[in-house]
Amino acid sequence: MAHPKLRYLMEMGADGRRRVVARLHQFAPGLAMLTTYQREDLRHDVRAGISVAAVAVPVGIAYAQLAGFSPVVGLYSTILAMVAYAMFGSSKQLMVGPDAATCTLIAATLGPLAHGDPDTYAAYSIALTFLTGLFCVVASRLSLGVLADFLSRPILSGFLNGIAFSIMFGQVGKMLGFSLQSDDFIEQIFEIARRLPQTHWPTLAVALATLAIYLLAQRYVRKLPAVLVSMLAATALVVVFRLQDLGVAVVGTVPAGLPRLVWPDLRLPDIAQLVFSAGGIALVSFSSATLTTRSFAAKNGYDVDTDRELAALGAANIGSALLGGFAISGADSRTATNDAAGGRTQLAGIVCATAVAATLLFLTTPLAYVPIAGLGAVLVFAGLSLIDLATLRWLLRISKSEFVLAIVTLLGVLLVGVINAILFAVLLALLRFIRLTARPELVPLARTAGQSGWRPVSTEEAVSMQPGLIALRFDAPLVFFNAPHFKQQVQTYVSHVDGLRWVVLDMLPISRIDVTGLTILFELGRNLRSQGIQLVLAGRIEELTALTRRRSVTFERERIDLFPTLNTAVRDFKLHEAARGISPS
Numbered sequence: 001m002a003h004p005k006l007r008y009l010m011e012m013g014a015d016g017r018r019r020v021v022a023r024l025h026q027f028a029p030g031l032a033m034l035t036t037y038q039r040e041d042l043r044h045d046v047r048a049g050i051s052v053a054a055v056a057v058p059v060g061i062a063y064a065q066l067a068g069f070s071p072v073v074g075l076y077s078t079i080l081a082m083v084a085y086a087m088f089g090s091s092k093q094l095m096v097g098p099d100a101a102t103c104t105l106i107a108a109t110l111g112p113l114a115h116g117d118p119d120t121y122a123a124y125s126i127a128l129t130f131l132t133g134l135f136c137v138v139a140s141r142l143s144l145g146v147l148a149d150f151l152s153r154p155i156l157s158g159f160l161n162g163i164a165f166s167i168m169f170g171q172v173g174k175m176l177g178f179s180l181q182s183d184d185f186i187e188q189i190f191e192i193a194r195r196l197p198q199t200h201w202p203t204l205a206v207a208l209a210t211l212a213i214y215l216l217a218q219r220y221v222r223k224l225p226a227v228l229v230s231m232l233a234a235t236a237l238v239v240v241f242r243l244q245d246l247g248v249a250v251v252g253t254v255p256a257g258l259p260r261l262v263w264p265d266l267r268l269p270d271i272a273q274l275v276f277s278a279g280g281i282a283l284v285s286f287s288s289a290t291l292t293t294r295s296f297a298a299k300n301g302y303d304v305d306t307d308r309e310l311a312a313l314g315a316a317n318i319g320s321a322l323l324g325g326f327a328i329s330g331a332d333s334r335t336a337t338n339d340a341a342g343g344r345t346q347l348a349g350i351v352c353a354t355a356v357a358a359t360l361l362f363l364t365t366p367l368a369y370v371p372i373a374g375l376g377a378v379l380v381f382a383g384l385s386l387i388d389l390a391t392l393r394w395l396l397r398i399s400k401s402e403f404v405l406a407i408v409t410l411l412g413v414l415l416v417g418v419i420n421a422i423l424f425a426v427l428l429a430l431l432r433f434i435r436l437t438a439r440p441e442l443v444p445l446a447r448t449a450g451q452s453g454w455r456p457v458s459t460e461e462a463v464s465m466q467p468g469l470i471a472l473r474f475d476a477p478l479v480f481f482n483a484p485h486f487k488q489q490v491q492t493y494v495s496h497v498d499g500l501r502w503v504v505l506d507m508l509p510i511s512r513i514d515v516t517g518l519t520i521l522f523e524l525g526r527n528l529r530s531q532g533i534q535l536v537l538a539g540r541i542e543e544l545t546a547l548t549r550r551r552s553v554t555f556e557r558e559r560i561d562l563f564p565t566l567n568t569a570v571r572d573f574k575l576h577e578a579a580r581g582i583s584p585s
Contacts, residue, residue: 049351
């Protein structure tokens with residue numbers, strides 16, 4: 001048995017280690033996980049990491065093409081990004097990497113700035129990616145993880161559906177064997193129709209074969225990723241039949257090895273042009289990634305910290321920039337692959353990054369024969385995976401106004417471009433928020449027969465339940481931008497009710513009152529009192545008392561009565577009526 005003092009020191013040491021792990025978990029959940037890693041999880045994480053790498057390599061190459069880069073840059077964008085997220089992320093399943101929506105944003109941002117110069121394009125990309133990561137890290141420090149909820153489901157659904165159509169039409173040229181000259185969606189449709197006679201038939205054959213193999217692999221080869229199977233088959237077709245000699249475009253030489261850590265030499269005005277776009281990419285990629293993390297966390301029975309996720313996404317983007325990559329986000333397909341393969345911890349991401357790095361070191365020769373048309377076909381499927389018609393149909397059934405909001409956002413992506421669509425989507429979100437909070441409904445209430453609860457009713461029913469009294473509920477904070485509307489609504493109700501003596505306001509839904517709201521309450525009390533009507537507030541007595549105490553005014557001085565609940569207010573009203581000789585109903 002250990003000496004008591006030695007045992008005490010050992011216990012203190014264990015407590016100290018637990019405190020360190022707890023602190024580490026707040027800062028870097030992945031690192032904290034490694035300190036308590038369970039050996040039985042290793043084989044599951046290794047298998048899942050290799051499975052994800054099998055998808056990440058062809059998808060990374062395809063998305064690099066979508067973003068306007070050499071295919072190898074898609075792999076550069078994966079390695080350090082995955083390691084950084086594995087260290088700092090709180091999701092056990094999320095995989096980060098090139099993402100269809102993010103790549104479309106990158107191309108839309110950098111194309112007009114680089115003017116066709118690939119070196120400038122790459123330099124701007126590194127700066128854009130670094131700034132995107134910086135935005136995320138700073139936003140995390142400011143506890144702005146709530147931004148994940150800012151883009152409403154209808155707006156996000158419309159945005160992603162618009163991105164999907166934009167991606168698919170943008171790949172048609174690659175599949176037909178020519179490059180589209182226009183970036184505008186409508187002009188692309190007319191250009192494709194005009195140039196159909198220029199179709200390169202061997203290229204189209206490769207694209208259709210890739211599509212067919214993808215569909216067959218999804219149905220019959222479920223143990224392997226369909227993307228991997230289709231790209232291996234398309235590459236084999238090119239090699240066996242020497243299709244590049246027939247004019248079928250291939251990726252070409254892929255430089256072996258890892259790139260050196262670089263930072264572009266950019267002037268301050270150049271960086272200033274990228275700041276806005278970086279903020280937009282950070283918002284969209286974080287919103288998309290958060291939907292994925294929450295879905296898989298709920299499926300696997302744990303919680304994620306949105307502020308921690310924001311910081312982890314920022315670290316992943318900074319890691320991508322340091323390795324010469326482009327902006328990344330959460331990857332739905334790779335996350336689903338990780339989950340299906342049994343990945344249990346963030347270590348699966350590190351295994352995946354190691355496998356991708358090994359591919360760059362030892363397997364670059366086969367990558368040179370990957371057909372561009374095959375990549376285009378894979379991206380068409382990526383676009384199809386973003387289409388969510390079920391949500392649009394659900395919105396149409398539930399709320400036509402929300403459905404219109406989604407359609408307007410979708411059309412905005414297609415007609416005014418992705419970057420402008422972000423502005424448009426944010427503006428729509430702001431307008432929707434202002435409309436909901438600035439013009440909330442004021443509803444009359446009545447007690448349910450035989451119960452103590454209250455429910456929304458018509459004005460006539462509310463007054464008939466207790467003649468001389470009307471109870472009202474305002475479902476919003478009472479602040480400067482909705483207080484005048486609140487006052488006007490109360491006065492409208494009062495003007496339509498005869499013989500009214502009390503107006504009781506349920507204060508429980510009113511979570512906040514600012515100076516303007518407090519002033520409006522006092523004005524309303526005086527206006528009602530001039531008509532012989534008493535204003536009564538039910539609920540939140542302590543908060544209301546503290547609110548007026550800080551401002552050297554009181555509800556008592558304003559002759560506004562306070563009650564703890566609606567029921568106690570009604571009981572007091574009945575006592576007043578009885579004292580006046582009026583029989584309560």
